[in-house]
Amino acid sequence: MRYLTFALAKGRMANKTLEILEKIGYTCEEMKDPKSRKLIFTNEEQKIKIFLSKANDVPTYVEYGAADIGVVGKDTILEEGRKLYEVIDLGIGKCRMCVAGPKEAKKLLENGEIIRVATKYPNIAKDYFYNKKHQTVEIIKLNGSIELAPIVGLAEVIVDIVETGSTLRENGLEVLEEICPLSARMVVNQVSMKMENERITKLINDLREVLAHNKE
Numbered sequence: 452m453r454y455l456t457f458a459l460a461k462g463r464m465a466n467k468t469l470e471i472l473e474k475i476g477y478t479c480e481e482m483k484d485p486k487s488r489k490l491i492f493t494n495e496e497q498k499i500k501i502f503l504s505k506a507n508d509v510p511t512y513v514e515y516g517a518a519d520i521g522v523v524g525k526d527t528i529l530e531e532g533r534k535l536y537e538v539i540d541l542g543i544g545k546c547r548m549c550v551a552g553p554k555e556a557k558k559l560l561e562n563g564e565i566i567r568v569a570t571k572y573p574n575i576a577k578d579y580f581y582n583k584k585h586q587t588v589e590i591i592k593l594n595g596s597i598e599l600a601p602i603v604g605l606a607e608v609i610v611d612i613v614e615t616g617s618t619l620r621e622n623g624l625e626v627l628e629e630i631c632p633l634s635a636r637m638v639v640n641q642v643s644m645k646m647e648n649e650r651i652t653k654l655i656n657d658l659r660e661v662l663a664h665n666k667e
């Protein structure tokens with residue numbers, strides 16, 4: 452039997468993802484050593500390998516088959532636009548992709564003015580403004596602390612993740628339009644889905660059972 456390789460997004464979702472995998476019997480004790488600098492972990496018995504990578508890179512590893520399976524936010528899946536199968540919503544990392552800004556910016560949006568939109572997610576922003584709203588805007592790519600942009604006059608609005616809304620509130624901004632709900636998804640390489648169909652189907656079914664149980 453060959454190894455099934457998992458690419459998981461490091462960061463805020465990593466621990467919860469590992470907890471869910473543990474519930475379906477996939478464990479990697481070695482991963483729990485906080486001092487370890489090792490990047491990939493093997494469970495010889497279960498014939499699995501697990502690695503953590505930057506969230507943005509998970510779809511790339513999976514599309515190229517360097518990982519059979521990935522767990523990553525829907526935002527990253529939409530932004531990266533890779534060829535993969537999205538098989539299950541894990542229900543963790545729930546948040547929303549929104550257009551936000553000072554409340555005065557609502558008028559600019561309603562009037563379809565050519566505004567500047569700052570975001571870490573240029574493809575999601577383009578798709579929303581160009582394809583869904585048919586509104587011409589200038590997209591400015593940033594890499595973090597996006598909420599700064601309307602405050603310092605770099606852009607009129609932002610496209611960003613909103614979870615509790617605290618970051619917006621504490622900076623005098625608000626949600627102006629909602630683009631879509633987000634959560635972590637399991638994605639599968641298209642060839643692996645065929646070649647390892649039995650193992651991957653079992654894994655998906657086991658996950659469904661655990662997730663249904665969690666909801667009860």
Ligand SMILES: Nc1ncnc2c1ncn2[C@@H]1O[C@H](COP(=O)(O)OP(=O)(O)OP(=O)(O)O)[C@@H](O)[C@H]1O
Nearest residue numbers: 461462463464506524525526527544545546612614
């Ligand atoms: N409040 C939140 N802010 C950002 N992402 C969130 C939030 N809640 C859930 N998520 C989900 O968690 C994923 C990973 O977020 P995280 O901040 O760990 O990584 P990141 O944005 O790649 O961070 P960095 O670039 O700072 O390493 C996001 O892609 C999103 O799907």
Ligand SMILES: O=P(O)(O)OC[C@H]1O[C@H](OP(=O)(O)OP(=O)(O)O)[C@H](O)[C@@H]1O
Nearest residue numbers: 595596597611612613614615616617618
């Ligand atoms: O609605 P809230 O609960 O306040 O969460 C949303 C904030 O969290 C994320 O930022 P993150 O902490 O990942 O930092 P970043 O801005 O550097 O990406 C996101 O980009 C928002 O800024």
